[in-house]
Amino acid sequence: MDRSIWHKMQSIDSRYIYAALIVAILIPLFCSKLVYLNIPSKPSIDFYKTIENVANTEPSGLVIVDGQWSSSSRGENKWQTQAIITHLMMRHIHFATLSFDTQNHTLTKEIVSALAAKYHYVYGVDYIDWGYRPPSAFQPVLKGIDTNIPGTLLHDSDGTPIASFPIMKGITTVKDISAIIEISPTSSIDTWLGLVQGVNNTPLLYAPTAISAPKYYTYLDSGQLSGMLIGVKGAGDYESLIHQPSFGTRATGALSFVYALIILLVIVGNIGHLKLRAIAKSEGISRP
């Protein structure tokens, strides 16, 4: 009987795990009255401080927001984008959006349009949509941004020459850019680092999915990245830093529940494993 229990603890049916996971995700998402403790991580705080620094030192500067995410990683990158754009608009920082993903242009445009109405942002004056460029043009466009932004990008998403907008006055090279924000589940930040960031040491900020973040601590450590928002936890951090709680905050709560569940499962599995090993040892069997 005992042996059976320890075996069961080691091999819980996946369907029960999935069911528990659904409950752990849904409770925090739909119980808006639950309050979660969330301490923003250092990379998130650094991200926030960099934007604050731009607002304080270069209020008329331009920030590039490059999106390379699609609906696949929407659960993380959408809320990062929303929190970042909200902060830019709250501090009245001018920005330009750019997309190298077919879906991203539409998805980012939806977020920016909704927030522009709320914060009274005027197109062409406070923000501009540099539009979609095919992924094959990623490296050439980045090289062009170094030396000739209007000549490289030419038109906005509606086909109007970008040089004709007031926001682009005095913006010709990367030296006129206050900061670059990359929101992407891919390794595109490597290209920004290699081709653009080093030209003028422009502050580079990164919002990856949680799974791809550990690789980029290297660049945080070297100072090439000025801050990083890691997955949906990063979105939740940012919402709490700008005092605008939204889905990211609730999703961070869900993440908390899910991690608690995984840790509980790991503990249960290991209790079963260790107990069986002890039983096997006492019975003189080499492996349970």
Place this chain on the structure above:
Amino acid sequence: MKKFFQPINVHEHPGAFFAHIALGLAVMFGVLAVLHVAPKQYRKSIIAVFTFLGGLYYVAEFFLPAKGGSNRLTQYNDLVANIFTVVGAYAIGLGVISLLQMHIRKVVRTSPGWGNSAALVISFFAMTTFGLLNAYAPKKVLLHGSGMHVTNSDVFNFLFAGGIGNFGSAIFSMIAFFIASAAYRAFRIRSLESSLLMTAALIIMLGSVGFGTVLTNWLPLGDNPKTEFWANFRIENIAQWLLLQVNTPAQRGILFGITLGELAMALRLWLSLERGSYFDKEV
């Protein structure tokens, strides 16, 4: 030359737009014809020369001394970028043709899994059709009457936001279930290495979320020099230490290895030294 390769707005200059497409297609078929009629021993050499020249521009532009951030070649960046975009677009065309050939054949022969292939072909043509209609006639009414008013744009948005968008999110979100199940089965105290891996993973998880930080929230935050030492034992600070002091050197080592590999691979491709599938077969 520079102007010729610049993007053209189809709404402003439709004639020039379609003339450029026709010319591009003519050049592509011309190049293919030349390759086809060229003696076999020269085909590889022709491709190798163009590959070398394509890579040479960026190598030379990067390594030649620059004054004020640019050198003699920098002015041609836009031109070369536009040429690469055009060439890249043809590669997409080849990919589409190859994909459709394979899946249409599967449907026609009713091979195992032909239903999936049919779904792919139908989805492909539906998105292509309504994508083009959305670009060139978005407000044209498709269905009208009995309270309905459906335009090309509505159908495209239904397919794009309602279809691709939600399917993509749903498939990606399934990873959460596999990760939870895999973590439960993989993190076992079997050896010293697996125990270290499990401990590190649990600390990172705990340090990333509120649930974990609550456990050590009774420790000081580190804002007072007298209690600063004890802040090191907060779970989120231990997690940060692991990520920065343990993870980073390992990642850096991996990065060096990958980059050297990429450099070697790039040189092999650039100089047409690569061997294996698609490279040493007769063309």
